[in-house]
Amino acid sequence: MTREPVLAEAIASVVAGHPIRRVPLKDVLAAAASVDRSAVASVDWRSRVLAAITSLAEQGKVELPKTRADVTALPPLPSYLQRPAAPTSAPVETASVVWHADLTWVAVAEDQGRLNSATRRFLSKVNTWLPRRRGVCVPLRERSLEIFGDEKELESWVLGPLFDPDRLSFELLECEPCWPPVEQRIFGDADWLIIENYTTYVSICRVAARRGFEGRIVWGSGNQVGTRLSALAAEGDRPVRCWYFGDIDAGGFRAARHACVRAEQLGFDAIAPARGLYRLATIHGSKRRVRGNGRASQELIRWIHTWLEGTLATIAAEVAGAGDRIVQENVGIEVLETVNSISDWFAVED
Template identity: 55%
Template sequence: MSPEEPQLAEAIAAVIREHGPRRVPLETVLAAAATVDRTAAVSVGWRRRVLSAITSLVGDGVITAPRTRFDRSADPPLPAYVTRCEVRPWRGETREAIIWHADLEWVAIGDEFGEWSASERAFLALVNAWLPLRRRMIVPLRERSLDITGDDKELESRLFGPLFSPGRLTLDLLRCEPCWPPVERRVFGEGPCLVIENYTTYVSLARRAERLGFTGQIVWGGGNQVRTRLRALAAGGERPVACWYFGDIDAGGFRVARSAWECAAELGFEDLRPARGLYRLALGQGERRRTRTPPRMSETTVEWVRSWLGAELGASCLIIARSGKRVVQENVGAELLATTTLEDWFDGE
């Protein structure tokens, strides 16, 4: 560990070891660091201390950091996420022996050197057991996922990951085909993508975007279905040149926004940024209404909101979300949008 920030590095490493997915978002890293010194998170030089701890963990081989994806909301920029380095077993370490199918020769080679994580190996073992039983019929992706793994969404979650990179698993090998719900969107050009959580606001924004000469596309995120919408775009070979998001200002809305942000990162999209201007319009015009259920926001989500929206806007939104109130995005309706320009939507970008 770096002698400069050993406590921060140790706290971050401990959380990373217990984190489910190998990719750990920056807000989780920041929350882990804050457990060491909660007052330091608002002090000058805090991000530099965190960067020092991250750098030491990279040097020790605990994590890797992306080369191009950074949170630049403050100085210095920090990696948008880090990836846990899986602990590889020593060659010859006892491991349950598997006779791999001929179509999985690449798995056998990697298995010899402990290349696969426990999760990846367990998944590949299920594929291996299924392959001798496969039939000729091509079925939808989720049906095949249920057939192989018992989880209808397992294949979908891995489709854009390393196990489906060239020369590895394919949909043809698994006798299945993509089956994505249609993506409701308005395409005006090849420019940026604006994802809208709710349908009514999507309609109003799309109509105004057309009048303003917007050159990108407006996409209906579908609330909790936003991951499926983004994966459907990726399956069609789309990688937006820039991506923004606008949703409700409440605990649920930010959980959906965070889910969309994580999915965009997994798919290799450009960072999913907040349409800060639209959020400010909602704050300025929207009535604060009490939610039907108490707010549930984890500390990692709270930290993510601060980082994603920026300190000032994030603080204003969190006051509402954490108090059990909400501002729905429908407050930014057709009449208000008629007074805006595109610059008003993406204020602060």
């Protein structure tokens, strides 16, 4: 069901009729305001616009930028909307490629029909670049920008089968991983606990030090958690067991899911939710529940139920599905000090 249907219809109309595919946010807001004069007086105006935009994106009527957002007011809104590209009428035959000598394994895979179109496009660009090697090793994102015109493209492939032994390698591409430093406190060799937000990371570290925690606490840095895990893996670090604690909202669970996916790509054991900490957040944050930056999709809600499980999952999914949030800062130092044992931060029964 479309949320804010009047606003959504006005926004969809301006996107469909705009002279260029990318429609600036100012034009989107003007279209919405043209059908609802309450924009200036309404305190939830941006939230209503966000609900309409989210509905259109879920229906495939608009495309949203991955990172760019207007943060001049809350909630943040995408800095532009993009009209979906028109589908092509017929598939285009792929031109044959003469594979570089260092990519003979690709030719074999192609002959055996084991290359999908995305993989073939990726490898074709590598193939075009290989003769231009200059014997200079550069950071991963610089090489990715040179080969693909996208500084992050290589990162999405380096953890997959194309970088198995005797295939692609950093040496072949004359680059090296360059991950940001990881903020962490190492108390021992036991479990890892990944914390989404920095303030909660600091508080948990302080209490963990006083309580004799014997593992490692890592600041996940929200959506950057994938790079943090990759950096740790590059140093040869692997957790015996890994837990995660973040905000109870759509964004927090997207970050948690991203951490789980990256852990699987790195060959780590599955990341488990720190259910005791999530439980504390629901208890102490229920009266501080606020409007968030968008509702969780049905796909994400199903993931929340699978990952958190039980009554706790039901509560969290309801919060995220309503577009609300309970921030993890509700579990501060004073709350943590009321917990009898550090083990109660983790596995708890409903």
